[in-house]
Amino acid sequence: xxxxxxxxxxxxxxxxxxxxxxxxxxxADPDEAPVARARTAAEAEAAPAPAPGSPFWVDPESDAARQxxxxxxxxxxxxxxxxxxxxDRPVATWPSGDNxxxxxxxxxxxxxxxxxxxxxxxxxxxxxxxxxxxxxGANGVDGYRAWYGMFAExxxxxxxxxxxxPDAVAHMVDGCTTPDHxxxxxxxxxxxxxYFKKLPxxxxxxxxxxxxxxxxxxxxxxxxxxxGVENADGFALNVSNFQTDATVRAYGAxxxxxxxxxxxVMDTSRNGEGPLRGDRDQAxxxxxxRSLGTPPSVSTGDPLVDAFLWIKRPGxxxxxxxxxxxxxxxxxxxxxxxxxxxxx
Numbered sequence: 001x002x003x004x005x006x007x008x009x010x011x012x013x014x015x016x017x018x019x020x021x022x023x024x025x026x027x028a029d030p031d032e033a034p035v036a037r038a039r040t041a042a043e044a045e046a047a048p049a050p051a052p053g054s055p056f057w058v059d060p061e062s063d064a065a066r067q068x069x070x071x072x073x074x075x076x077x078x079x080x081x082x083x084x085x086x087x088d089r090p091v092a093t094w095p096s097g098d099n100x101x102x103x104x105x106x107x108x109x110x111x112x113x114x115x116x117x118x119x120x121x122x123x124x125x126x127x128x129x130x131x132x133x134x135x136x137g138a139n140g141v142d143g144y145r146a147w148y149g150m151f152a153e154x155x156x157x158x159x160x161x162x163x164x165x166p167d168a169v170a171h172m173v174d175g176c177t178t179p180d181h182x183x184x185x186x187x188x189x190x191x192x193x194x195y196f197k198k199l200p201x202x203x204x205x206x207x208x209x210x211x212x213x214x215x216x217x218x219x220x221x222x223x224x225x226x227x228g229v230e231n232a233d234g235f236a237l238n239v240s241n242f243q244t245d246a247t248v249r250a251y252g253a254x255x256x257x258x259x260x261x262x263x264x265v266m267d268t269s270r271n272g273e274g275p276l277r278g279d280r281d282q283a284x285x286x287x288x289x290r291s292l293g294t295p296p297s298v299s300t301g302d303p304l305v306d307a308f309l310w311i312k313r314p315g316x317x318x319x320x321x322x323x324x325x326x327x328x329x330x331x332x333x334x335x336x337x338x339x340x341x342x343x344x
Contacts, residue, residue: 054296056090056119056161056309057111063330064091064315085339090296091269091310092119092163094328098138100124100147104154117159121239121311122151122192125168125185130176133285133319133327134167141184148192152199159201163265163311164192164232166239169223170209190228197231205236205265205306211243211251212275212283221258233306234263240312241267241284242275245294249302256304268293269310272343285321286334291341314338 059065064087071080095103104120111118124147128137138144155162168185171177177185189206196204206229208220229235235255238248245268252264272291276283292314298307315335317324324331 054090055117055298056296057107057114057116058088058090059093059107059110062087062091063313063332064335067315067330067332067335079336082339083336085292085342085344086314086335089310090116090119091313092121094121094123094313095151096328098143098147100151101154104151108155108158108160111160112158117161118155119161119163119309119311120151120155121163121166122148122196123166124148125165125188127177127181127185129167130171133321141188144188145191148195152195152202155196155199155202157200160199161203161205161265161307161309162196163236163239163309164196164204164206165189166207166236166311167209169207169220169227170213173209173214173219173223186226186228190226190231193228193232203233203306205234206232207239208235208237208255208264210238210241211247212241217251217254218258220255224255224259229259229262234265235259236265236267236309236311238267238271240318242271242273242287242290244271244274245308247274249305253304261304263304263306265307265309265311266305267311268296268308269312269314270338272338273341282321285318286324286331288322288337289341290338291343292338295344 064083068080068083068087071077071083093103093107095101104118107118107120123134124136124138124144126137126140126144129135138147151162168177168189172182172185193204193206196202206224206227208224211217214220224235235252237252237255243251245266248266248271252266256262256264269292270290271293273289276287276289294308296308296310300306300308313328313330315330315332315338317327317329317331317334319327324334
């Protein structure tokens with residue numbers, strides 16, 4: 001991976017995008033039965049194809065890819081084809097548990113094989129999500145330091161992008177995270193940014209909520225500074241939300257203006273129809289009628305926007321609302337709806 005070390009970010013991504021993608025070899029034993037060979041060919045046909053326009057790794061064993069195989073066995077050919085709109089595109093890996101390394105190493109190894117960049121979300125801050133649907137997080141300061149240390153160690157010198165702690169800053173701004181936890185959280189976010197930035201090929205974007213959550217973009221400027229955004233590559237917007245590209249761009253430009261031109265990335269995974277109208281308190285949680293948004297790409301047409309990313313995993317539930325399973329659980333019916341309504 002040493003050839004990436006001296007490349008600037010956009011050159012790094014462009015190099016990964018232009019690199020040829022390694023094909024899968026299904027070398028069969030010449031004495032193997034014809035039925036077994038046919039099954040292998042079918043599996044090869046079902047494997048996700050790399051998405052055009054993005055330098056990021058596509059997981060061949062994602063929930064969407066496995067669901068395609070289930071639909072094919074059930075004869076649901078049209079549904080399987082629709083779900084390729086998710087399976088064929090890069091989606092962020094959200095490592096979980098006290099030891100995040102197995103999932104990270106798997107993604108890093110897969111990305112290296114395909115000559116692509118791994119995309120991660122670091123989501124384990126203490127007192128996470130104020131005890132709501134995604135409650136949890138590391139056990140205290142020492143637990144979090146150990147966790148992000150293991151996270152960074154597993155990335156090593158591989159090309160990677162890390163979206164750091166969705167909701168963590170915004171929950172301090174809106175008051176959900178109580179003031180007695182603010183100093184600790186700001187300290188940990190600063191430390192995590194600096195720790196990840198010691199890695200030679202890792203880019204870090206600190207999460208900054210979305211336009212619906214905090215309508216005043218300038219309310220984020222000082223909190224992001226206190227959280228260490230100046231040492232990061234930028235900030236991330238619209239993670240797990242549904243605000244339109246145009247709304248997020250305009251909002252991000254104002255935040256950037258307050259941060260002396262800092263760049264940002266946008267989560268476009270589920271914003272194809274924009275946000276659900278009305279029901280503001282629950283509009284973010286498994287809203288019906290939504291669709292996939294702009295496919296992941298580093299060709300954004302905006303000098304402030306480094307990438308359109310699918311940070312939220314399309315098809316993962318937001319929580320036990322509107323009939324959904326627990327937060328982060330694959331929900332194939334919802335995924336299929338997102339895919340079928342996609343406009344690309």
